Amino acid sequence: MFSRPLQWCGRVDMPVEAEWGRWQDEFLAYCLGARGASRHTVIAYANDLAQFFQFLSQSASGGDVPAPVQVGRSEVRGFIRHLLQAGYHQSSLCRKLSALRSFFRFLAWRGAIPENPLGKLPLPRRQWRLPSFLGTGDVERLLALPATDTPLGLRDRAILEVLYGTGVRVSELVGLDTGDIDMPEAERAEELGAVLVRGKGGKERFVPLGRPALAALQAYLERGRPRLYRQKKRGNDPPRAVFLNRYGGRLSARSVRRLLNGYIRQLALLTHVSPHTLRHTFATHLVQRGADLRSVQEMLGHASVKTTQIYTHVDAVHLRRVYNMAHPRA
Numbered sequence: 001m002f003s004r005p006l007q008w009c010g011r012v013d014m015p016v017e018a019e020w021g022r023w024q025d026e027f028l029a030y031c032l033g034a035r036g037a038s039r040h041t042v043i044a045y046a047n048d049l050a051q052f053f054q055f056l057s058q059s060a061s062g063g064d065v066p067a068p069v070q071v072g073r074s075e076v077r078g079f080i081r082h083l084l085q086a087g088y089h090q091s092s093l094c095r096k097l098s099a100l101r102s103f104f105r106f107l108a109w110r111g112a113i114p115e116n117p118l119g120k121l122p123l124p125r126r127q128w129r130l131p132s133f134l135g136t137g138d139v140e141r142l143l144a145l146p147a148t149d150t151p152l153g154l155r156d157r158a159i160l161e162v163l164y165g166t167g168v169r170v171s172e173l174v175g176l177d178t179g180d181i182d183m184p185e186a187e188r189a190e191e192l193g194a195v196l197v198r199g200k201g202g203k204e205r206f207v208p209l210g211r212p213a214l215a216a217l218q219a220y221l222e223r224g225r226p227r228l229y230r231q232k233k234r235g236n237d238p239p240r241a242v243f244l245n246r247y248g249g250r251l252s253a254r255s256v257r258r259l260l261n262g263y264i265r266q267l268a269l270l271t272h273v274s275p276h277t278l279r280h281t282f283a284t285h286l287v288q289r290g291a292d293l294r295s296v297q298e299m300l301g302h303a304s305v306k307t308t309q310i311y312t313h314v315d316a317v318h319l320r321r322v323y324n325m326a327h328p329r330a
Contacts, residue, residue: 019067024049027106036201040171048099055079068104069113073121076100131280131310132271139164139281143212145263154224155243155251156259158216162195163275165213167282167300170253170275172197177240181209183218193217199301207299217242280311287311 028046031037037045057065059078066075079100083093101118108116134142143164146156163173180196193209209217221242228244241250256275264273279300286296297308 020053020065023068023107023110023112024103026110027103030106031102036203038200038202041200044095045099045103048096049103051096052079052100055082068107071104071113072117076117076121131284132273132277133281133284134269134273134277136285138267138269141267142263145266148219151224151227152246154216154220155228156263158213158220158224159243159256159259160263160278161213161216162209163278164282165210166195166197166207167279168195168197168207169199169279169301170256172199172301173275174241174243174251174253174256176242178221178242179240181217181242182206183214197301200303203301205298205301283308283311 024046027049028042031045032039032042053065055078056071056075059075059082076097080093080097083096088096097118101116104113104116104118107113108119143157143160146160147153148157159173162168163170175198176195182194182196184191184193192211193214194206195209197205197207199205225242225244228246229239229248239248239250243251243256245251245255253275260273260275283296283300286299287293293305293308293312296311297305300308302308
């Protein structure tokens with residue numbers, strides 16, 4: 001699986017140091033196994049390491065790429081300058097340097113190098129950008145757009161309701177299986193449902209499912225999904241996926257983004273809206289209505305509450321905007 005991870009970001013037309021390849025393979029396997037990192041994270045690490053190797057190859061005198069033990073702070077500083085000159089945003093730069101720091105920390109732990117060259121090197125501070133989110137009016141109009149007289153319309157309404165009602169990532173949404181949904185019995189119709197979500201690193205969490213989202217999901221499962229399943233080719237196993245495409249297979253994250261773009265065009269919104277915007281909207285509306293950060297962190301699946309704290313800043317911006325609009329002395 002990781003025999004040649006450098007190929008994931010494009011083959012560099014230069015000889016690859018066997019030592020670099022061996023340690024990179026071991027590091028990526030370690031991340032996937034011992035650390036439980038997701039495949040997306042591992043691929044991102046492979047791309048970042050390949051970019052660093054390409055930088056070393058292009059800047060090496062005489063074309064000799066330094067071995068990992070020969071890489072010091074000067075090479076890392078040169079890589080930082082290279083990224084800044086290439087116009088990378090601060091967040092992208094920090095992510096790439098975080099991947100390098102983890103890689104060299106792994107090498108130091110394994111005894112391949114005497115110390116991590118990024119260990120005491122001051123790195124650029126991450127600049128947090130306030131996430132964009134929708135107002136309640138725009139959300140209501142968006143959720144009402146899908147027609148519920150077709151299987152695809154029922155599916156799309158359920159998708160939008162679940163994205164906004166749970167704050168799940170689009171990858172988590174398309175990964176849902178029918179056994180992951182907990183619906184209350186008929187005699188407990190007033191209770192909330194829940195979905196079992198598998199997040200980053202394979203971590204599982206239960207997220208409440210509100211009544212509108214539950215109703216849309218139930219209508220899709222009863223009247224939409226069976227008709228989509230009939231489109232699947234005979235002889236294949238029944239799909240476990242909750243959300244199916246028009247051919248009866250599991251819906252992809254790209255398809256979710258595409259269908260959301262179609263509905264956003266109907267709304268004629270000026271701001272860019274993605275599935276992640278609905279995740280930001282979910283969290284922002286909870287914080288605005290008094291939800292505690294620890295609960296929001298749990299529902300979003302954030303590893304640290306520091307990541308969730310950005311929504312308190314969003315709420316502060318919202319309060320200032322309301323004050324400026326409403327107060328006569330603003």
